Amino acid sequence: MDESRTAVVRPAETEELDRALAVWQHAHVVRRNGRPLPAGHVTASAARVRRPGALVLIALDGDAVVGTVAGEQGLAQDGAGAPVPGLMHLCLLSVAPDRWGHRLGHLLLDAVAAEAAERGYERLQLWTHADNLRANRLYKSLRFRRTGRALIDPWGELLVQYQRPVAG
Numbered sequence: 001m002d003e004s005r006t007a008v009v010r011p012a013e014t015e016e017l018d019r020a021l022a023v024w025q026h027a028h029v030v031r032r033n034g035r036p037l038p039a040g041h042v043t044a045s046a047a048r049v050r051r052p053g054a055l056v057l058i059a060l061d062g063d064a065v066v067g068t069v070a071g072e073q074g075l076a077q078d079g080a081g082a083p084v085p086g087l088m089h090l091c092l093l094s095v096a097p098d099r100w101g102h103r104l105g106h107l108l109l110d111a112v113a114a115e116a117a118e119r120g121y122e123r124l125q126l127w128t129h130a131d132n133l134r135a136n137r138l139y140k141s142l143r144f145r146r147t148g149r150a151l152i153d154p155w156g157e158l159l160v161q162y163q164r165p166v167a168g
Contacts, residue, residue, distance in 0.1 A: 007066060007104055009111040012056040017049050020058050020068035020092075027094040031132065038154070045092060048072065055088075055119075057111050059095070059104050067095040069108040071116060074125055078151070086122035088112075088166070093126070093135070105138045116166045123163055127151070130158040 012020050024045070028037050049056045049070050059067030074087030090112060095104045116124060128135045130150070144162035151159045 007059045007061045007099075007107060009057055009059050009067075009107050011115075012049075012058045012068070014050075016058060016065065017046075017056060019065040020056060021046055021049065023065050023068050023096050024092045024094040027097055030097040041154070049092065055112065055115055056092075057108060057115070059108055061099075065096075066099045067104040067108050069093040069112050071112050071124075074123075086120075088116045088119075088121040088124050090124055090126040100134065105135075106142065109138070109142050113166055121166050123165055125161060125163045127159045127161050129153075130160045136160075 021042070025037060025042060029035065048054065051072065053073060055071040057069050057071075058065050069090060070092040071088045071090050074084045074089040076082050076084050079089070090109075093105065093108060095102075095108075113124060124144070125147075126139070126144070128139065130136070139162045142164070144164040147161045147163050149161040151161075153159050
């Protein structure tokens with residue numbers, strides 16, 4: 001059975017944001033072999049999902065949050081500059097590790113793309129770790145393409161940027 005069919009994707013309510021962030025943190029700890037995210041990064045991400053205009057979607061299986069993705073207005077200069085018209089920046093895409101491979105990432109990205117289109121965005125962008133093979137396969141399967149941009153994150157790991165038209 002396709003277990004993604006049991007999940008429902010919808011906007012997170014304010015009281016669900018902590019549960020969504022917990023899924024994101026847990027997925028990172030598992031993917032990073034037990035190494036937790038720095039507290040400052042977690043605090044900044046918690047503030048990010050509570051900003052006005054932020055879009056946070058969750059995948060629910062019953063009452064359990066099993067996935068999340070956030071979208072916000074894309075900014076120039078890697079988030080430090082002015083708004084880039086038509087660009088939605090995606091972050092915090094995570095699926096509960098016991099649900100990896102169950103197509104929840106597809107559901108979340110399809111839903112955020114549909115919401116971006118309704119909000120008038122034309123392009124989606126995101127950054128991911130170059131060594132996160134599962135994520136890289138997912139983005140390529142959904143017609144995201146690498147832009148050629150890369151950065152080293154605060155932990156010394158390589159990040160690569162992807163973009164695609166909202167219409168995909």
